[in-house]
Amino acid sequence: MSMILTAVLVLLGLALIFGAILGYAAIRFKVEGDPIVDQINELLPQTQCGQCGHPGCKPYAEGIANGEPINKCPPGGESTIQALADLLDVEVLPLDAEHGEEKPKMVAYIREAECIGCTKCIQACPVDAILGAAKQMHTVITDECTGCDLCVEPCPVDCIDMLPLPTTPQNWKWDFPLPGAAVIATDAQRGAA
Amino acid sequence: MNAVSPIRIWDIPGGIHPEENKHQSTAHGIETVPLPKQLILPLQQHLGARAEPAIEIGERVLKGQLIAEAAGMISCPLHAPTSGTVSAIGPAPYPHASGLEEWAITLEVDGQDEWIELAPIADYRSLEAATLLEVIRQAGVSGLGGAGFPTSVKLKARPEQKIHTLIVNGTECEPYITADDSAMRYKAEQIVAGIEILQHILHPEQVLIGIEDNKPEAIADMRKAVGERTSMQVVVFPTKYPSGGEKQLIQILTGKEVPSGGLPADIGMVCQNIGTLLAIHDAVLLGQPLIKRITTLTGDALQHPTNVEALIGTPISDLLSFAGLQPERLYRLVMGGPMMGFTLQSTAAPIIKTTNCLLAGTQEELPPPPPAQPCIRCGLCAEACPAELLPQQLHFFALGKDYDQLKRQNLFDCIECGACSYVCPSSIPLVQYYRAAKSDIRALDLQQHRSDHSKQRFEHRQERLQRETEQKERDRQARAEKAARMKAAKEAAAAKPNTDADDSSNEPDVARLQAQKPSGLSPEQKQLKIAAATAQMALKKANKQLAANPENTDLQAQIPELEQTARDTQEAFDKAQGELATQPAAEPVAGADDAKKLKIEAAMLRANLRKAERAAGENPSEEQQAEIAKLREEAEAADARVPAAPAVKQPVDENLKKAKLDLAMARAAVRKTERELTSSPDDADLKAQLETQQQTFNAAEQVLHDAELNSPIPPPERQKVDKKPVDETVRELKTNLATAKADFKRAERELQAAIDAETDTAPAQDQLTATRATLDAAAKAFADHMASKETH
Numbered sequence: 001m002s003m004i005l006t007a008v009l010v011l012l013g014l015a016l017i018f019g020a021i022l023g024y025a026a027i028r029f030k031v032e033g034d035p036i037v038d039q040i041n042e043l044l045p046q047t048q049c050g051q052c053g054h055p056g057c058k059p060y061a062e063g064i065a066n067g068e069p070i071n072k073c074p075p076g077g078e079s080t081i082q083a084l085a086d087l088l089d090v091e092v093l094p095l096d097a098e099h100g101e102e103k104p105k106m107v108a109y110i111r112e113a114e115c116i117g118c119t120k121c122i123q124a125c126p127v128d129a130i131l132g133a134a135k136q137m138h139t140v141i142t143d144e145c146t147g148c149d150l151c152v153e154p155c156p157v158d159c160i161d162m163l164p165l166p167t168t169p170q171n172w173k174w175d176f177p178l179p180g181a182a183v184i185a186t187d188a189q190r191g192a193a
Numbered sequence: 194m195n196a197v198s199p200i201r202i203w204d205i206p207g208g209i210h211p212e213e214n215k216h217q218s219t220a221h222g223i224e225t226v227p228l229p230k231q232l233i234l235p236l237q238q239h240l241g242a243r244a245e246p247a248i249e250i251g252e253r254v255l256k257g258q259l260i261a262e263a264a265g266m267i268s269c270p271l272h273a274p275t276s277g278t279v280s281a282i283g284p285a286p287y288p289h290a291s292g293l294e295e296w297a298i299t300l301e302v303d304g305q306d307e308w309i310e311l312a313p314i315a316d317y318r319s320l321e322a323a324t325l326l327e328v329i330r331q332a333g334v335s336g337l338g339g340a341g342f343p344t345s346v347k348l349k350a351r352p353e354q355k356i357h358t359l360i361v362n363g364t365e366c367e368p369y370i371t372a373d374d375s376a377m378r379y380k381a382e383q384i385v386a387g388i389e390i391l392q393h394i395l396h397p398e399q400v401l402i403g404i405e406d407n408k409p410e411a412i413a414d415m416r417k418a419v420g421e422r423t424s425m426q427v428v429v430f431p432t433k434y435p436s437g438g439e440k441q442l443i444q445i446l447t448g449k450e451v452p453s454g455g456l457p458a459d460i461g462m463v464c465q466n467i468g469t470l471l472a473i474h475d476a477v478l479l480g481q482p483l484i485k486r487i488t489t490l491t492g493d494a495l496q497h498p499t500n501v502e503a504l505i506g507t508p509i510s511d512l513l514s515f516a517g518l519q520p521e522r523l524y525r526l527v528m529g530g531p532m533m534g535f536t537l538q539s540t541a542a543p544i545i546k547t548t549n550c551l552l553a554g555t556q557e558e559l560p561p562p563p564p565a566q567p568c569i570r571c572g573l574c575a576e577a578c579p580a581e582l583l584p585q586q587l588h589f590f591a592l593g594k595d596y597d598q599l600k601r602q603n604l605f606d607c608i609e610c611g612a613c614s615y616v617c618p619s620s621i622p623l624v625q626y627y628r629a630a631k632s633d634i635r636a637l638d639l640q641q642h643r644s645d646h647s648k649q650r651f652e653h654r655q656e657r658l659q660r661e662t663e664q665k666e667r668d669r670q671a672r673a674e675k676a677a678r679m680k681a682a683k684e685a686a687a688a689k690p691n692t693d694a695d696d697s698s699n700e701p702d703v704a705r706l707q708a709q710k711p712s713g714l715s716p717e718q719k720q721l722k723i724a725a726a727t728a729q730m731a732l733k734k735a736n737k738q739l740a741a742n743p744e745n746t747d748l749q750a751q752i753p754e755l756e757q758t759a760r761d762t763q764e765a766f767d768k769a770q771g772e773l774a775t776q777p778a779a780e781p782v783a784g785a786d787d788a789k790k791l792k793i794e795a796a797m798l799r800a801n802l803r804k805a806e807r808a809a810g811e812n813p814s815e816e817q818q819a820e821i822a823k824l825r826e827e828a829e830a831a832d833a834r835v836p837a838a839p840a841v842k843q844p845v846d847e848n849l850k851k852a853k854l855d856l857a858m859a860r861a862a863v864r865k866t867e868r869e870l871t872s873s874p875d876d877a878d879l880k881a882q883l884e885t886q887q888q889t890f891n892a893a894e895q896v897l898h899d900a901e902l903n904s905p906i907p908p909p910e911r912q913k914v915d916k917k918p919v920d921e922t923v924r925e926l927k928t929n930l931a932t933a934k935a936d937f938k939r940a941e942r943e944l945q946a947a948i949d950a951e952t953d954t955a956p957a958q959d960q961l962t963a964t965r966a967t968l969d970a971a972a973k974a975f976a977d978h979m980a981s982k983e984t985h
Contacts (some may be wrong), residue, residue: 041648044644045640045644046643046644046647046651047644047647048646048647048651056651057648057651079637088693109905126651126654127647127650127651127654128650128653128654129650144646144647144650146643146644146647166295167291168293168295169237169287169289169291169293169295170237171636171639172289172290172291172293172632173629173632173633173636174290174625174629174631175625175630176591176625176626176629176630177621177622177625177626177629178566179565180318
């Protein structure tokens, strides 16, 4: 009898101890928020352009976490879709043309002679990349511009152009070699020939 | 350490032995190129940030003058290589694999070669290391071996790590290049002096000068220059490409490997190129900034391959023509060696600080690569790799653009030496794959960095906007509160009796009390307050009327033969006036009692009026008439105030309203008949009419009571319901109506009280009769006003 009682008491004691440890761990190592959303957000290009239909990259990340398709981000393009597919272990989808197409990286350029200093573009810029004040000429801080296009629409005098980022020796990239000539024809090449 | 004791030589893994082709350019020593007409000085000749121009277009500069400043820590200043005039600052041809232009300062040479004043440091040993480093930095010295890393930064890369070994790189392992070889042959003394400066700065335990055994003249000259110095040692080792790589040379001379991704300074070593040591010597001992360098001009397309000491910025075309270029033979112009160099797309570009060789190759010399064939997994590349990487794995991952795998395979430890491509039996341009993959990965990293940066900026902006919105909301609330306070204060000011004539000492305190009252009033309080304010307005009006007739009082005092009745009236008037005078002070603070007080007041005034009328009798004197008129006015005004007070109360119950209207009509009829009856008291018809009319009136009264009982509005409020706000345009009319209604209301309320107290109706009945009498008297006054209204 006392054996059974001892066993019950020991098990009860163990249960209490482990319960306390688990309870403490649940508080001490609590994970704030949804980590997957942050991981997705890390992969998005952070242009905050809204082409996906969300008001920024984070909301789209939340959308993706809730099962939205991963192919709505034109600025991120194929590489972002690939990265998202890898992260979420889903199929790679082609970019949804409804939300735009992948373009080379652009930067906004203000034709300064035409700028009337209305500050509308400054208010539209999600990353504060436009410098200026009321009735003063505005200009774009090229290094901060994400090329999101959001400043183009509000400009009342249409003095903002989206220009492709010029290639400089600093950002120039080596090309991959062209595929070499095949010495042995494969079936596919025979069909094409 | 003994200088003559043989030092152990290690070997590096892999490596190749390509045709050396060094002898062609060593026959003529170091030649000097005539001054070119124009120099192009790119602002980016080093690793790091682009230099900032420090001169203006059109400015004349002297040889050695600073023309561009270092922009940041890892950057390098730029100096004019000769005297001349700055003709342009802007994009200009640039020696780069891309063939793109880069910002440059273009200098039109004036041929005078006029130096600025130089400040050579003869006794550098008396200076601090930091001072010397600053001198080297200001002289614009960057690595002349190939990468172009700013030398002063490299020398203090790891301040916490003691440098115990200084390695001087005289290897020059790449075919064709002999720039360092000739420097060692002809400028050995200066090189050793440069080493001594670095010894003074770094205090290394040993200095190892590594030279491949294919340069016997250089070895002999360097040994001679080192002489009896025990602190430095010339180490000769077998020729093998790529022994001259920094990490490879360290491994050969010390057997230690630089950790992956690390710097030689991490293992207490620093490696400097022969050309860099020459530049350090010039900078410190001659005071000359880095404006020239030794460059090898070689290749079969040149008739006169040689080494030249050329000014930085000299156009390549000038140098090639100096070396006797045969344009028809030139197939490919390479900057650097055949293994690691890149093809130049234009000869307009200048040489820069890192240009150690220009190779003008013929087609036989640099044949186009044969077409690449599939990898056969032979493994020769892995055997050749000096960094012990797996080139074919890297190749496949690069083909698949699997950047994570490439990083895991240590792609960034690849020194792009080209040994793998050299040995590849399938002629796969492996290095090009690695370079492309590296630049892709760098671009992605940069993009990731930028997107993190953008995210941060976006989040900060969101935060800021949020803050601003909250601030705006707070401001708005503050404004609303302020406005409410202002409104309350205004109301208090309005409620503050404007009775300066009556009392001026008491009011401010009351007003202050009012102003200090919290604005958060309950609806009832608010209503009472509004009522009080309205009552105050009415009171003000009464006071004005009073002030308009002050001569009345004087008149009374001046006429001693005034009749007794008139004196009574006067007394009553004075009393009423006294009431009026004290009223304002009490009113604002006790809004709830206002209406009651005003009613009492009005009732008293009416009583006085009746008394005066009675006293005046049938033939009132002029005096009396005036008095009566005045009193009536007073009474009317007082009455007007009473009903005006609750004017803003609840909406009117429709039934109640109708009942009241009916009652009023019935009463008007009764009064009319009564008036007629007074003029002809004997008319029986009229008496009968009055009888029926009074019955109708009573019935109407009953209907009203019923309506009142059924009304959803609670009795205390309902009592005030029928009091309409005073309309500005028909104020006179309304005042008259209000007087009549006030009279009736009194009776009505008493009636109501009687009904409420159901058990005892007798006193209520008595009260009703009394009210009826009062009503009769008031009806007379009302009739006069009705008449006046009709004429109006």
